Amino acid sequence: KHRQIPSPPGFPIIGNLHQLGALQHQSLWNLSNKYGPVMLLKLGKVPTVVLSSSETAKQALKDHDLHCCSRPPSAGARELSYNYLDMSSSPYNDYWKELRKLCAQELLSTHKIQSIQPIKDEEVKKVIDSIAESASLKDPVNLSKKFLALTSSVVCRAAFGVSFEGTVLNSDRFNKLVRDAFEMLGSFSASDFFPYVGWIIDLFKGLQGWREKSVQDFDAFYEQMFDLHNKEKEQASEDFVDLLLRFEKEETFVGNDKLTRNHIKAILMNVLLGGIDTSAITMTWAMAELAKNPRVMNKVQSEIRSQIKNKERISFDDTDKLEYLKMVIKETWRLHPPVPLLLPREVMTEFKINGYTIPAKTRLFVNIWAIGRDPDTWKDPEMFLPERFMDSNIDAKGQNFELLSFGSGRRICPGMYMGATMVEFGLANLLYHFDWKLPEGMAVGDIDMEEAPGLSVSKKNELLLVPVKKYLDH
Numbered sequence: 076k077h078r079q080i081p082s083p084p085g086f087p088i089i090g091n092l093h094q095l096g097a098l099q100h101q102s103l104w105n106l107s108n109k110y111g112p113v114m115l116l117k118l119g120k121v122p123t124v125v126l127s128s129s130e131t132a133k134q135a136l137k138d139h140d141l142h143c144c145s146r147p148p149s150a151g152a153r154e155l156s157y158n159y160l161d162m163s164s165s166p167y168n169d170y171w172k173e174l175r176k177l178c179a180q181e182l183l184s185t186h187k188i189q190s191i192q193p194i195k196d197e198e199v200k201k202v203i204d205s206i207a208e209s210a211s212l213k214d215p216v217n218l219s220k221k222f223l224a225l226t227s228s229v230v231c232r233a234a235f236g237v238s239f240e241g242t243v244l245n246s247d248r249f250n251k252l253v254r255d256a257f258e259m260l261g262s263f264s265a266s267d268f269f270p271y272v273g274w275i276i277d278l279f280k281g282l283q284g285w286r287e288k289s290v291q292d293f294d295a296f297y298e299q300m301f302d303l304h305n306k307e308k309e310q311a312s313e314d315f316v317d318l319l320l321r322f323e324k325e326e327t328f329v330g331n332d333k334l335t336r337n338h339i340k341a342i343l344m345n346v347l348l349g350g351i352d353t354s355a356i357t358m359t360w361a362m363a364e365l366a367k368n369p370r371v372m373n374k375v376q377s378e379i380r381s382q383i384k385n386k387e388r389i390s391f392d393d394t395d396k397l398e399y400l401k402m403v404i405k406e407t408w409r410l411h412p413p414v415p416l417l418l419p420r421e422v423m424t425e426f427k428i429n430g431y432t433i434p435a436k437t438r439l440f441v442n443i444w445a446i447g448r449d450p451d452t453w454k455d456p457e458m459f460l461p462e463r464f465m466d467s468n469i470d471a472k473g474q475n476f477e478l479l480s481f482g483s484g485r486r487i488c489p490g491m492y493m494g495a496t497m498v499e500f501g502l503a504n505l506l507y508h509f510d511w512k513l514p515e516g517m518a519v520g521d522i523d524m525e526e527a528p529g530l531s532v533s534k535k536n537e538l539l540l541v542p543v544k545k546y547l548d549h
């Protein structure tokens with residue numbers, strides 16, 4: 076006999092699907108305020124449990140991680156990943172374990188990420204120079220675009236060894252490719268909720284065509300990159316493609332699979348989709364919150380400027396000393412986690428949370444957006460108050476279930492170090508070199524914090540701020 080998990084009433088066939096708005100994490104938060112931190116929904120044919128408190132998240136991601144660390148099938152992810160050959164959508168199996176180990180040791184290790192610091196230095200300098208130009212003209216800067224340009228240049232150079240200034244990549248086309256894939260993955264796919272018949276709906280809605288186009292575009296892009304690596308490339312150092320092509324040549328096995336071009340493409344897809352948007356989104360939300368909270372803006376800039384003194388450039392090591400900046404970033408992740416529902420998990424073997432039985436094959440969402448706003452955990456949860464982290468040990472590394480920006484357990488984000496260091500370095504530079512004010516005629520109250528739907532949640536309207544002048548010119 077099992078206790079019934081609290082569940083909002085639904086309709087036949089569609090279940091609770093009609094209760095999910097475009098911003099699913101917000102709809103689920105509203106429902107969980109009524110039905111509690113363990114809630115069962117029927118999404119089409121799929122039983123789905125949503126966890127909305129740090130306590131229940133801990134039970135799933137720590138105590139019972141091994142019961143629920145698989146991923147559910149998804150039509151969009153399947154196509155983009157050449158049939159689940161990537162890390163993020165692969166079910167929990169030996170292939171995933173080996174792939175994760177390979178990526179953690181070779182692609183995303185601390186050593187490898189530190190080795191791309193010269194790329195970050197150069198790309199940040201380009202951004203600083205272009206902002207300095209806008210400052211001299213008193214022009215507003217579109218920070219949403221600037222941050223995206225920065226992270227995509229860094230990731231492209233690290234992964235492919237080419238930059239947008241070369242002839243190969245057109246930055247607008249490339250960013251559209253990545254953004255489209257995110258939107259496609261985040262949009263409602265009937266085949267994920269109605270096995271056997273859903274694909275017909277996807278076909279009529281044009282989603283199937285969208286998927287195919289997205290896969291073709293990515294494929295053509297990867298092929299172009301492989302061609303380039305067969306000829307010559309700008310950078311002498313070994314980039315991610317060099318490394319993976321070397322493994323292919325050495326006939327490396329991942330689990331029982333010999334590494335092929337499709338495996339490499341699937342891994343690169345993870346780097347592109349995982350590495351670009353999430354960091355850019357964090358930096359944009361942080362700057363929006365700072366513009367809304369001038370006290371915090373002044374305090375963080377004073378910290379950076381007093382620590383860096385009058386050095387021309389911020390070095391990677393400098394960011395270590397910036398304690399208040401790190402609190403600003405944590406506070407940004409609390410209120411604006413880029414991946415608010417983590418990636419969906421699938422239960423492999425039955426287990427219990429709060430005495431409720433969660434059967435195998437249930438889909439599991441952890442609503443970290445709701446956890447970040449839980450009044451039982453956070454005082455004045457709607458306020459942007461980095462000081463709340465002052466005397467606390469809470470960080471976002473997966474051990475504190477109040478702040479799960481990168482997830483936790485076996486599926487925790489493997490790009491955490493790359494993402495966090497990118498965000499710290501990018502923000503530190505922009506805050507050190509410039510003062511920021513609102514565009515003419517705009518007041519603090521006019522800055523909107525609306526979210527855009529998608530698998531990762533960005534700010535709906537682009538953030539425009541006016542850089543005042545280079546700090547060193549004061």
Ligand code: HEM
Binds near residue numbers: 162349357489
């Ligand atoms: C601020 C930056 C980032 C944030 C906030 C972030 C967040 C996340 C989250 C929440 C998950 C899901 C964890 C779970 O399901 O429990 C995830 C997974 C993942 N992330 Fe990140 N991420 C960031 C940067 C990166 C970077 C730089 C990369 C790679 C270059 C990356 C690659 C991945 C991959 C491959 C997975 C799937 C892991 C698996 O299922 O085994 N992420 N990330």
